Amino acid sequence: MNLDKCYQLLGIYRGASLDELKAAYRSLARKFHPDLNPGDLDASHRFIAINEAYQVLLGKIQAHSVRTAPRNPTVAATNTRTTRRDAPPAAKTHPATKNEDELKWQLYYELQSLLKQQQFLKAIVLIEGLAHHNPVDAQICQWQGIIYSQYGHQLVQHREFDKARIYLKKALKVDPHNRQLWQEVDRAFNRITQLS
Helix, strand or coil, rough: HHHHHHHEEEEEECCCHHHHHHHHHHHHHHHHHHHHCCCHHHHHHHHHHHHHHHHHHHHHHHHHHHHHHCCCCHHHHHHHHHCCCCCCCCCCHHHHHHHHHHHHHHHHHHHHHHHHHCCCCCCCHHHHHHHCCCCCHHHHHHHHHHHHHHHHHHHCCCCCCCHHHHHHHHHHHHCCCCHHHHHHHHHHHHHHHHHH
C-alpha cells in the first residue's frame, strides 16, 4: 500500500504527528470494528485496510522521529525508549521481515480480489499457505477465519451442509476470539438447522 493511500484511508495529511495518527486510527478502528458491525463485510474489509495503513504510517513516522532525534545522548536515549514501545518488532534489524510484510499485504489484496469474485477455494489455498508460513500472525488468522466463514456460508446456500460445518468449525478454530466471527458462524449453523 503506498503512502498516499495510507494517508487517505486514515484521513490525515502528510507530516501528521504520531499523536494525530493514533487519534485518527483509534477513531476509525472504533467506527469499523467487526464487533460493532456484525455481518458487514465492507466494514470488515475497511477495518483490515485501516490497520494496514496504520502500521505503514506508524513505521514511517517512528523512523522519521528516530532519524531527526537530537544528538544529545541523554535526550536520544529517552526518545528511543518512548519510540520503541510502539515500533513494529525488529523492522530495522531484519530486512527480510520488511519483505515478508510487503508480500503479506500483496497477498492480502489478491485475497480481496478472490473473495469479490467468490473464488473461495483459491482464496483458501492462498491463505492456508500464508498461515503455514506465518502461523502466529493474528491478522492472517483473522483473514483465514473470514475466508472459511464466507465459504461456509456459500456452502450452506448450496445446501452442502456437511462440508459447510467443516469450514465453519475451521473458522472458529483459527480465530477463536473473534466475537463477530462466532456470531456469523452461529447464524450459519442456525440456517443449516432450518434448511435440513
